[in-house]
Amino acid sequence: MIKVPVIKVPGFLAGGVSSGVKNNGKKDLALIYSDTPAMAAGVFTKNIVKAPPVILGMERIKSGLCQAVLVNSGIANAFTGKLGYKDSVLTSKSLANLLGIGEELVIPSSTGVIGGRLPVDKIQKALPKLIKELREDGFKDFAEGIMTTDAFPKYACAHIKLGSKTGTIAVIGKGAGMIAPNMATMLCYILTDINLSKRALSKALSSAVSNSFNKIIVDGDTSTNDTVLLLSSGCLGNRTIPETGPEYTKFEKALTEAATQVAEMIVADGEGATKTVKIIVRGARTEKEAERIARTIGTSLLVKTAFFGEDPNWGRIVAAAGRAGVKFDPDKIDLYFGEHKVLSNSKEVMDEKKAKRILKNPKFEVTLNIKSGKASSFVIASDLTFEYVKINAHYRI
Numbered sequence: 001m002i003k004v005p006v007i008k009v010p011g012f013l014a015g016g017v018s019s020g021v022k023n024n025g026k027k028d029l030a031l032i033y034s035d036t037p038a039m040a041a042g043v044f045t046k047n048i049v050k051a052p053p054v055i056l057g058m059e060r061i062k063s064g065l066c067q068a069v070l071v072n073s074g075i076a077n078a079f080t081g082k083l084g085y086k087d088s089v090l091t092s093k094s095l096a097n098l099l100g101i102g103e104e105l106v107i108p109s110s111t112g113v114i115g116g117r118l119p120v121d122k123i124q125k126a127l128p129k130l131i132k133e134l135r136e137d138g139f140k141d142f143a144e145g146i147m148t149t150d151a152f153p154k155y156a157c158a159h160i161k162l163g164s165k166t167g168t169i170a171v172i173g174k175g176a177g178m179i180a181p182n183m184a185t186m187l188c189y190i191l192t193d194i195n196l197s198k199r200a201l202s203k204a205l206s207s208a209v210s211n212s213f214n215k216i217i218v219d220g221d222t223s224t225n226d227t228v229l230l231l232s233s234g235c236l237g238n239r240t241i242p243e244t245g246p247e248y249t250k251f252e253k254a255l256t257e258a259a260t261q262v263a264e265m266i267v268a269d270g271e272g273a274t275k276t277v278k279i280i281v282r283g284a285r286t287e288k289e290a291e292r293i294a295r296t297i298g299t300s301l302l303v304k305t306a307f308f309g310e311d312p313n314w315g316r317i318v319a320a321a322g323r324a325g326v327k328f329d330p331d332k333i334d335l336y337f338g339e340h341k342v343l344s345n346s347k348e349v350m351d352e353k354k355a356k357r358i359l360k361n362p363k364f365e366v367t368l369n370i371k372s373g374k375a376s377s378f379v380i381a382s383d384l385t386f387e388y389v390k391i392n393a394h395y396r397i
Contacts, residue, residue, distance in 0.1 A: 007139040007157050007170045010193040011035050011233025014172075015133035016145025019126030021074040021112075021119055029123060030145030031095070031130050032069040032189060037105055038231040040066035041202040043209050045226035051078035052085035053108040054225055056092070060107050064198050066231055067105035069189055070095050071146045073174070077110040077118045078224040087118040094124045098131055109187050109227050111174065112148055139172055146174045146187055149391055151269050156261035158254040160194075162238045162247060167194035169251075171258045175218075175266040186213065188228045188262065194251060195234035200243040204252045205230040212259035216267050217298040217381040230255075267380050268362075272387025275307045276363045281321075282376040283369040289326045290377035293368065296324035298381035307383035312355035314342050321368060328370040336367040 016030040042061040044054050060066070070092060077084045088108045096103035110118065133141065143153030155172040168191075175186035196204070209228055241247045267276045279298050284290035297303055300320040306313040314335055322330060335343040338358040342350040358364050 006137060007155055007172070008136050009168050009170045009191040009233070011038070011235035012191050012231070013134040013136060014138040014142040015130055015135060016138070016141035016143070017126055017130045017133055019072070019130075020122040021072050027141065027145035027147075028072060028074045029126050029130055030071045030073075030142040031134065032142060032191065032231070033099065033131075033134055034067045034231060034233055036233070037065040037067045037101075038233050039196065039198060039201055040064060040107075040229060040231050041198075041205045042107070042227065042229045043205060044228075045223055047224050047226070049079060049224045051076055051110060051225045052080060053077055053088045053110045054227060055085060056088045057107045057109065057227060057229075060104055061229070063104065065105060066107050066229070067101050068095060068099060069107050069109065069229060069231075071109040071111070071142075071187065072118065072123060073110075073146050073148050074112040075110060075116045075118055076112045076114045076225050077116075078114040080115070080117055083117065087120050090120050091118065091123050095127055098127055107229065109146075109225065111146065111187055111225055114224060139170065143172050143174070146172075148174065149271055150174050152265075154262050154265040154269070156258045156265075158258040160250050160254045162194065162236070162241075162250075165236050165238050167236045167238065167251075168192060169194070169255055169258050171262045173262040173266060175269075186223060186226050186266065188213065188259070190228070190230040190255065190259070191233070192230070193233050193235040194241065195236060195238050196232055196241045196248075196251065197243060200241050200248055200251075201230055201232060203243050204248070204255055207252055208256040208259045211256050212263040215379050216263045217295065217379050218267060218271065218273065264380060267382045271391045272385040273382035274362065274385060275383040277307055277381050277383070278365045278378055279381055280365060280367040280376065280378045281370065282367065283371040283373060284326065284328075284375045284377070285373035287375045287377050290375050291379070293321045293324040293326050293370070294377055294379045296320050297366075297368070298379040301384060304381065304384035307359065308385050310356060310359040312337060312342065312350065312352065312359055314348070314350065317366065317368065318343070321370070326370075328372045332371045334369040334371070336365075338364050
């Protein structure tokens with residue numbers, strides 16, 4: 001179990017309850033509420049098959065404001081067409097009426113099995129209880145309410161000094177399977193009391209997502225429901241941070257670090273995962289080419305099963321790199337497991353015992369240098385286990 005902090009973000013309340021969407025009595029309905037309309041930015045799945053709550057969220061985030069985020073787990077409300085869209089609108093409107101806010105200020109999210117309609121009646125019936133459960137320290141309940149196959153709730157917190165004030169950044173996410181985000185079944189909600197301009201908020205979110213959630217791989221699938229939202233209450237009362245300058249840089253760095261913590265939790269919880277592997281590619285002509293190779297290695301089933309078996313089968317890694325569609329000299333590559341050099345100019349120099357010891361760790365790095373340029377990139381990937389197959393073979397049962 002990964003230890004996570006108790007989170008409180010000035011200006012925000014959160015909670016989670018069981019509404020009966022799931023039939024096991026676990027929390028399945030969660031809410032974040034801002035005392036006043038919060039500045040908001042979002043990134044969403046690039047999957048062509050977008051769930052209705054994603055479509056509605058994309059429409060509503062254009063205003064740059066959000067006061068409530070309503071999330072259900074158990075049913076994705078995806079591939080449900082106009083009726084599914086209507087369900088998202090109805091549940092959002094019911095919540096808005098109870099809170100006394102405009103329905104356009106509610107952004108819905110759903111996660112779970114694709115193809116099923118939302119039980120709108122159950123959700124509407126549970127909303128008064130959910131609102132009653134809202135608390136300053138209710139983020140653990142919120143995190144539990146958005147879980148599907150997750151083994152544990154995932155959240156992280158960062159604090160930064162801005163003059164005499166200390167601001168908070170909280171990241172709450174879910175995800176274990178269907179993970180190879182391209183956005184921006186991964187959901188993440190980021191809250192801060194720090195006051196930023198609208199452009200700074202969007203810029204920081206885009207950068208943080210690119211360097212955290214878009215770097216992780218569990219199984220190579222991009223969900224229909226992927227959503228990351230960033231909300232700012234501005235309660236800190238600091239001078240508005242613009243999109244450039246030292247304060248912006250400090251915020252973006254802290255945001256990325258907190259998001260990366262949650263991203264790594266998602267990989268570590270990758271539906272039976274036993275390994276979290278950072279795959280680094282150096283010496284590429286461009287960062288894009290480096291990431292393409294890293295991503296090809298990280299999604300290779302042969303590589304992932306070798307990691308699970310703690311087998312230093314470097315041939316699978318170089319073979320995956322070679323089919324990534326990037327030109328490099330296959331006679332000049334270096335490869336490392338951790339700090340141990342496995343290939344030197346494509347000749348094996350591996351000490352099998354040392355390599356195996358490294359691969360026995362739950363967390364390690366693999367570094368490939370293709371010596372074609374100066375650019376580098378990375379992904380963070382899980383292994384592929386028997387448990388992953390078992391979970392996903394019986395997901396709807």
